[in-house]
Amino acid sequence: MEKQDHYSFFQGVERNFDKAAKFTRFEAGILEQIKECNSVYRMKFPVRIGDSIEVIEAYRVQHSHHKLPCKGGIRYSMDVNQDEVMALAALMTYKCAIVNVPFGGAKGGIRINPKKYTAFELEKITRRYASELVKKNFIGPGIDVPAPDYGTGGREMSWIVDTYASLKPGEVDAMACITGKPVTQGGVRGRTEATGLGIYYGVREAVSIAEDMDRLGLTTGIAGKKVIVQGMGNVGYHAAKFFYDNGAIIVGLAEYEGGIYNENGLNLYEVVDHRKSTGSILNFPGATNMPNGATTMEMPCDILIPAALENVINASNADRIQAKIIGEGANGPLTPEADEILNAKGAMIIPDMYLNAGGVTVSYFEWLKNLSHVRFGRMDKRFSENQNGSILNAVENLTGKRASDIERTQILHGPDEADLVYSGLEDTMISSYHEIREEWLRLERKVDMRTAAFVVAINKVGVSYEELGIFP
Ligand code: NAD
Numbered sequence: 001m002e003k004q005d006h007y008s009f010f011q012g013v014e015r016n017f018d019k020a021a022k023f024t025r026f027e028a029g030i031l032e033q034i035k036e037c038n039s040v041y042r043m044k045f046p047v048r049i050g051d052s053i054e055v056i057e058a059y060r061v062q063h064s065h066h067k068l069p070c071k072g073g074i075r076y077s078m079d080v081n082q083d084e085v086m087a088l089a090a091l092m093t094y095k096c097a098i099v100n101v102p103f104g105g106a107k108g109g110i111r112i113n114p115k116k117y118t119a120f121e122l123e124k125i126t127r128r129y130a131s132e133l134v135k136k137n138f139i140g141p142g143i144d145v146p147a148p149d150y151g152t153g154g155r156e157m158s159w160i161v162d163t164y165a166s167l168k169p170g171e172v173d174a175m176a177c178i179t180g181k182p183v184t185q186g187g188v189r190g191r192t193e194a195t196g197l198g199i200y201y202g203v204r205e206a207v208s209i210a211e212d213m214d215r216l217g218l219t220t221g222i223a224g225k226k227v228i229v230q231g232m233g234n235v236g237y238h239a240a241k242f243f244y245d246n247g248a249i250i251v252g253l254a255e256y257e258g259g260i261y262n263e264n265g266l267n268l269y270e271v272v273d274h275r276k277s278t279g280s281i282l283n284f285p286g287a288t289n290m291p292n293g294a295t296t297m298e299m300p301c302d303i304l305i306p307a308a309l310e311n312v313i314n315a316s317n318a319d320r321i322q323a324k325i326i327g328e329g330a331n332g333p334l335t336p337e338a339d340e341i342l343n344a345k346g347a348m349i350i351p352d353m354y355l356n357a358g359g360v361t362v363s364y365f366e367w368l369k370n371l372s373h374v375r376f377g378r379m380d381k382r383f384s385e386n387q388n389g390s391i392l393n394a395v396e397n398l399t400g401k402r403a404s405d406i407e408r409t410q411i412l413h414g415p416d417e418a419d420l421v422y423s424g425l426e427d428t429m430i431s432s433y434h435e436i437r438e439e440w441l442r443l444e445r446k447v448d449m450r451t452a453a454f455v456v457a458i459n460k461v462g463v464s465y466e467e468l469g470i471f472p
Helices: 009-021 028-035 082-098 119-135 154-167 194-207 210-216 234-245 268-278 293-297 336-344 358-372 381-399 405-412 417-442 449-468
Strands: 039-049 052-062 070-076 104-110 144-148 226-230 249-255 258-261 288-290 303-306 325-327 348-350
Touching: 009 028, 009 082, 009 336, 009 449, 028 449, 039 082, 039 119, 052 082, 052 119, 052 144, 070 082, 070 154, 070 358, 082 104, 082 358, 082 417, 082 449, 104 119, 104 144, 119 154, 144 154, 144 358, 194 234, 194 303, 194 325, 194 348, 194 358, 194 417, 226 234, 226 293, 234 249, 234 268, 234 303, 249 268, 249 293, 258 293, 288 293, 336 348, 348 449, 358 417, 381 405, 417 449
Parallel strands: 070 104, 070 144, 226 249, 226 303, 303 325, 325 348
Antiparallel strands: 039 052, 052 104, 249 258, 258 288
16 A cells, blocks of 8 residues: 555654654743744635636745744645644744844745746736735835745745835835845846855765765765755756766756656756757657656655645655755755655755755845845945955065966955845855754764754744743
8 A cells, every 4th residue: 555644744743843843952932932833824806817806825824923023935835724824934033043034934835736827827816915914014125025825936036025115105224124135136146046046056065075975875976976956947947057067976856747867967047948958858869768766766866856835755756856956945845744754764964954945045135135125245345356456466466476367366355245245145054064964963862863854943943932021
């Protein structure tokens, strides 16, 4: 008989929380407060689509108010439901704590298939959703700051910020009501690729530790590692791109229509061109077509990055996964049952609430940029370049030697916005990995890395609740 999963997505998150809570010092009431979703807003609103009126179902869940604003993406998918949005909002709380971003967790979703609508119809739905959030005080730079998620991107964020600003005339910080905006609309350079780049930095850090790789029977380093990525959207594409650009061998790619596999590696950019011209990744020259995304993930590789949706690795297929490292690009791609099966097999699972936190980290930078009303690097780039030039001249005069043109360009370069965002993200992903790993070692590796990550998160949120004080 096929194995089955027993938990809803939210129950799965709660179960993982409970596993970790045992290793923390907090009293039951604090733990319960951390776990609960503070506010759940379910709405229905009518939108005229063609000749008829459609009643649209949507949500915004604020999981935790221990720090404000709350933060979390907005998802457009037919799978959106209250349990899913609650689970995703809870993960946001833990994610922000892990990467030291001072926000509570939230998430939003609209239950639609965005592919079914024209851009004009999507704009109407999005603007109406934004005005519902304004009406109930569920959006604002100091209240709740959404971002893109599955099925949404910069375009939707632009519609939302525009709707918000028009309903709040004169609010000088209106731009900071949402992140993931295009750069021309107050966005920050580096946000689009941030989640995928963060995944790359996180996995690179994990595979750089010889002791951990020895236990998995792998060598250190990204170069030469065989990688499969599921989902070629914002997160999956950018993760694949940074692995590919840094010498990994992309052996498999999966989309909703199926997958492609070549044990010798796929040229990622040629696959992207092929998809643009044919509308699908399938039938890529030299690759074998796979019937679906699930079977692609079961092919041999060192690193598997599920970057589409939750529950894709579950009780029914987990034992067929061959990857030694599973980097959770998506939120909740493994069910609790899959987690157990893969941990028993000795795989290293780098958990979603750490690994895909690059998006919220750079969203935090975008929010800071919007509140300060100045582009990062604007005040100091030229100053740094002048200083670097003076130092270089002094060194050249003292030594009597001249730097090469390449060295000169590198030394003189003052940081611009993209440099600062990338280095802030890299530093965050590296330091947060070590916070989790230290907890993991403190627990003598008796728990998995997800549990260690939960312990790190609970410790930070718990202290925050304690210090807030509980009203009598
Ligand atoms: P997206 O809409 O840009 O892309 C998702 C891709 O997955 C699409 O191309 C879709 O066709 C594909 N897909 C859907 N079902 C599939 C299946 N069964 N097999 C293979 N591919 C399938 O979404 P995204 O923003 O990349 O988000 C993906 C995941 O990453 C979600 O779980 C999301 O919550 C999470 N995430 C996103 C961000 C972000 O910044 N966008 C940040 C953190 C986490």
